Amino acid sequence: MNAFEPAALPNWEKTFTATTADQTHALAVGLAGVLEAGDLLVLSGELGAGKTTFTQGLGEGLGVRAGIISPTFVLVRIHPNLRDGPRPGGPDLVHVDAYRLGSAAEIDDIDLENTLDSSVTVVEWGHDRVEHLSESRLEIDLHRAIGLSAAGPGSTPDPGSGPAGSLDFDNEDTDEPRTIVMRGYGPRWPVAPELGASELRSAEGKD
Secondary structure, three states, X not given: OOOOOOOOOOOEEEEEEEOOHHHHHHXXXXXHOOOOOOOEEEEEOOOOOOHHHHHHHHHHHHOEOOOOOOOOOOOEEEEOEOOOOOOXXXXXXXXXXXXXXXXXXXXXXXXXHHHXXXXXXXXXXXXXXXXXXXXXXXXXXXXXXXXXXXOOOOXXXXXXXXXXXXXXXXXXXXXXXEEEEEEEEOOOOOOOOXXXXXXXXXXXXXX
């Protein structure tokens, strides 16, 4: 496959604050409106930070088949575009969990290049693993105000926690603030996208 030299420095960085899971979800819906086939998103954040919640919002905005959950046991899930959804004819969503993949070589083994050009690809735990797949990418870091005591650096999240299909915020912490940092790399993202009313409603943006 073609490997790209990843851009070392972002073209821009933007920070948002979301106080609920719904706000994180809504921010992602707004972002989905500017995404196109071939876009690569790399999501980072501890267990419970909202990565799956964010991906669910992307799926809603892209108009793909519902049922987005963390791919924990299945490394790659493909959610096809719906002809009767908000973006008929738009890209599919490929949702990847790279937590158990230790290197870029293991990423190559799952053949993401077969779907990259026709889909929006979202990779959880993808930092330092998928940057070579595209010359451009969005990196999105989600941070909890208070980290989980049971999930320190290098710990393995419990894939059985929470009902399937639920938001990946703890039930008792749905109003805990999250900081969402978005960075754009490469020629596809020379400036931060305008997320419109969704951005203003769901989070406080800061340049």
